[in-house]
Amino acid sequence: INAGDYIFYTDWAWTSFTVFSISQTLMLVVGATYYLTFTGVPGTATYYGLIMTVYTWVAKGAWFALGYPYDFIVTPIWLPSAMLLDLAYWATKKNKHSLILFGGVLVGMSLPLFNMVNLITVADPLETAFKYPRPTLPPYMTPIEPQVGKFYNSPVALGAGAGSVLAVTFAALG
Numbered sequence: 001i002n003a004g005d006y007i008f009y010t011d012w013a014w015t016s017f018t019v020f021s022i023s024q025t026l027m028l029v030v031g032a033t034y035y036l037t038f039t040g041v042p043g044t045a046t047y048y049g050l051i052m053t054v055y056t057w058v059a060k061g062a063w064f065a066l067g068y069p070y071d072f073i074v075t076p077i078w079l080p081s082a083m084l085l086d087l088a089y090w091a092t093k094k095n096k097h098s099l100i101l102f103g104g105v106l107v108g109m110s111l112p113l114f115n116m117v118n119l120i121t122v123a124d125p126l127e128t129a130f131k132y133p134r135p136t137l138p139p140y141m142t143p144i145e146p147q148v149g150k151f152y153n154s155p156v157a158l159g160a161g162a163g164s165v166l167a168v169t170f171a172a173l174g
Helices: 002-008 010-039 044-065 079-091 096-120 125-131 155-173
Strands: none
Touching (some): 010 044, 010 096, 010 155, 044 079, 079 096
């Protein structure tokens, strides 16, 4: 749900984007794989992706009801990755092992890319935050400057790499 929140963590922005990408990849691949293998019907992953999209729209509406502007939270892009999972299932003749391997890699590689393209097209949440100030953070929530590893130089690459490895594992669990 918090795909658009990554920019708030100004010191850890790209690391946060990577973590959000991985968590969303795993949420999609576990649920969609379960649906697909349970029903055996190609198209079920896309249906699941639609459910997740509607759910995030509802959550976004809740933020809107709290007085935030509608572009404050950017909903993640689920459907194209879910469609790729369906295609993998259909193309491998409903082979569950191929679904786990190929579908997991496709979702893991594509979701961070689609989410970054999605985020580029909307208003910067940090800029929005300055228009809607909130009380200052308590000291224990104050961001800390990262001192090691510059992993956030390429968040899409890192999110896609980690997501594709983990998505295969979690698709198998799904």
